[in-house]
Amino acid sequence: MKYLKQFCIIIAISFTGEILNRLIPLPIPASIYGIVILFTLLCTKVIKVSDVREVSKFLIEIMPIMFVPPAAGLLETWGIVQTGLWQYLLLTVISTVVVMAVSGLVTQLVIKIGGKRDNKNE
Amino acid sequence: MSEFFQSSVFFGTMLTLFAYGVGLLCKNKLKLAVFNPILIAIVIVIGVLLVFKVDYPTYAQGAKFISSMITPSTICLAVPLYERLSVLKKNYKAIIAGITSGVLTSLLNVWVFALVFGFSHAEYVTFLPKSITTAIGMGLSEELGGYGAITAAVIIITGILGNMMAEFVCRICRITEPVAKGIAIGTSSHAMGTVKAMEMGETEGAVSSLSIVVAGLLTVVGAGAFAQFI
Numbered sequence: 002m003k004y005l006k007q008f009c010i011i012i013a014i015s016f017t018g019e020i021l022n023r024l025i026p027l028p029i030p031a032s033i034y035g036i037v038i039l040f041t042l043l044c045t046k047v048i049k050v051s052d053v054r055e056v057s058k059f060l061i062e063i064m065p066i067m068f069v070p071p072a073a074g075l076l077e078t079w080g081i082v083q084t085g086l087w088q089y090l091l092l093t094v095i096s097t098v099v100v101m102a103v104s105g106l107v108t109q110l111v112i113k114i115g116g117k118r119d120n121k122n123e
Numbered sequence: 124m125s126e127f128f129q130s131s132v133f134f135g136t137m138l139t140l141f142a143y144g145v146g147l148l149c150k151n152k153l154k155l156a157v158f159n160p161i162l163i164a165i166v167i168v169i170g171v172l173l174v175f176k177v178d179y180p181t182y183a184q185g186a187k188f189i190s191s192m193i194t195p196s197t198i199c200l201a202v203p204l205y206e207r208l209s210v211l212k213k214n215y216k217a218i219i220a221g222i223t224s225g226v227l228t229s230l231l232n233v234w235v236f237a238l239v240f241g242f243s244h245a246e247y248v249t250f251l252p253k254s255i256t257t258a259i260g261m262g263l264s265e266e267l268g269g270y271g272a273i274t275a276a277v278i279i280i281t282g283i284l285g286n287m288m289a290e291f292v293c294r295i296c297r298i299t300e301p302v303a304k305g306i307a308i309g310t311s312s313h314a315m316g317t318v319k320a321m322e323m324g325e326t327e328g329a330v331s332s333l334s335i336v337v338a339g340l341l342t343v344v345g346a347g348a349f350a351q352f353i
Binding site for chain 1: 142204286293302307
């Protein structure tokens with residue numbers, strides 16, 4: 002019963018997300034509406050973490066597997082991508098690393114500056 | 124043969140689970156970032172489809188049971204996000220600065236590459252949403268006049284790369300703060316990277332989840348502006 006209830010809550014939120022995605026003319030997917038809805042419900046204590054804990058933990062744990070089928074779809078796009086393959090690949094690899102480094106370092110820098118200021122105030 | 128595969132309810136699901144299982148086994152035995160379970164699973168699935176001449180839609184039809192759970196699972200990321208709310212509140216300035224810088228870097232990077240390689244407008248806007256979640260990125264690309272299918276492929280490759288290289292990049296750049304690691308991973312490689320962040324720790328995972336949402340929405344706004352440049 003516990004798992005049924007938890008799964009029900011999560012699927013109901015997914016469905017609500019789908020409805021919003023259909024009704025609101027913005028390129029925002031059901032999953033993003035869903036995160037915001039669940040997060041809001043948790044913050045306002047309408048739903049307790051214990052109402053979704055086990056199922057959400059399980060779903061997050063097996064999440065990597067879910068990316069395999071869409072990724073295998075690269076097989077289908079191969080034909081179109083082939084023409085500019087090296088350029089596309091170079092762009093993708095470099096920008097992934099650069100974005101990761103920049104966003105991480107900026108975050109770390111701001112945290113460190115904030116930490117120093119806190120120490121001074123104390 | 125293809126007919127049987129087509130009518131089989133469990134072929135796609137079984138192949139996916141089996142391939143991922145082999146991927147996990149390789150990772151645990153060989154302990155190298157190159158042996159990423161997602162990457163290995165993709166290679167095995169594509170290999171099996173090619174060898175047995177099963178076309179992708181046939182496989183995808185069966186594997187739908189697995190892939191359609193992406194939306195509910197992404198929504199579940201709200202739980203760790205909520206549980207780490209105090210960390211997010213405490214570091215909100217750094218988080219906003221980090222994600223914004225990451226989104227701008229991504230857009231600028233695509234713009235520079237597009238200039239260097241002489242991309243057409245369609246090619247250029249295809250790459251603008253490359254760092255964000257597929258569901259937003261694909262639609263955004265098409266709306267700006269790009270090729271949605273290529274965007275989806277690039278987003279997936281970005282995700283695999285982010286998942287594989289997260290630990291390496293964080294080590295090389297001396298990114299040690301869990302919050303900073305989470306921002307780096309979520310902003311650069313959406314949900315596929317976040318899976319790795321979750322493995323690194325609860326804080327990393329929560330912050331990475333937040334980055335998917337914020338970076339996705341900022342990119343919708345930013346890409347609209349950047350699309351005017353070429």
